[in-house]
Amino acid sequence: MRNYFAHRFHEFNDGEALATALSHRIAQELSNSSTPSLAVSGGRTPTRMFQALAEQECRWPDTLVTLVDERWVDEQHADSNGALVRRHLLQHQAAAATFLPLYQSGEQVSAQATIEETLKQLPAALDVAVLGMGNDGHTASLFPEAEQLAAAMDMQQPARSLFVQPPVAPHLRLTLSRAYLSASKTLILHIQGEDKLATLQQALAEDDEMAMPIRAFLPLPQLEIYWCP
Numbered sequence: 001m002r003n004y005f006a007h008r009f010h011e012f013n014d015g016e017a018l019a020t021a022l023s024h025r026i027a028q029e030l031s032n033s034s035t036p037s038l039a040v041s042g043g044r045t046p047t048r049m050f051q052a053l054a055e056q057e058c059r060w061p062d063t064l065v066t067l068v069d070e071r072w073v074d075e076q077h078a079d080s081n082g083a084l085v086r087r088h089l090l091q092h093q094a095a096a097a098t099f100l101p102l103y104q105s106g107e108q109v110s111a112q113a114t115i116e117e118t119l120k121q122l123p124a125a126l127d128v129a130v131l132g133m134g135n136d137g138h139t140a141s142l143f144p145e146a147e148q149l150a151a152a153m154d155m156q157q158p159a160r161s162l163f164v165q166p167p168v169a170p171h172l173r174l175t176l177s178r179a180y181l182s183a184s185k186t187l188i189l190h191i192q193g194e195d196k197l198a199t200l201q202q203a204l205a206e207d208d209e210m211a212m213p214i215r216a217f218l219p220l221p222q223l224e225i226y227w228c229p
């Protein structure tokens with residue numbers, strides 16, 4: 001592990017301990033903001049953390065919650081990240097938050113225009129963005145080999161969200177852009193398992209961001225990593 005991570009790499013014995021620590025950290029960052037905003041990842045990793053975060057007392061009524069990416073399916077579909085967030089995060093204390101989903105029915109061009117309008121409710125710099133990572137080095141839906149990856153990774157990209165068709169993973173995706181995610185005040189990479197740690201070490205070993213898009217975020221000073229076995 002490159003030493004620039006020594007002070008930003010938080011290791012826990014298990015998912016429960018990580019969920020407790022990370023949920024407290026996120027709640028603290030949101031409580032310190034006058035306009036709290038949070039973007040979270042979907043997938044399998046975040047569920048236990050969502051459940052712990054839902055119980056935290058912070059300024060949920062003033063908080064905007066969105067996703068870093070969404071599978072282009074409605075919330076009745078088993079793979080919907082929006083449904084995952086409603087089921088595990090927007091409960092208990094966090095039920096009072098305002099959710100800005102990324103899925104919009106209808107044809108894509110008008111749907112994306114509507115979502116871009118929705119995302120304008122969010123500040124230029126999110127208070128907290130929580131990233132996951134696949135073992136191919138993707139994060140959000142910034143997938144290696146995707147046709148739209150260059151546009152989504154362009155630091156001059158004005159759009160906050162873009163459609164990306166992963167070459168292998170299921171579903172068309174809508175992802176927040178690298179530029180918008182990189183502007184977050186606090187950026188958390190939440191990963192679990194030895195496989196993800198090995199992927200992280202592979203990402204740290206070289207610099208090609210298009211080959212492993214997570215590399216675009218690793219050098220950012222506001223990035224912290226939360227990992228457990």
Ligand SMILES: O=C(O)[C@H](O)[C@@H](O)[C@H](O)[C@H](O)COP(=O)(O)O
Binds near residue numbers: 041138
């Ligand atoms: O929509 C998604 O799936 C996520 O946003 C994606 O970027 C996820 O964070 C990684 O694929 C890791 O997924 P797991 O947590 O399931 O390993």
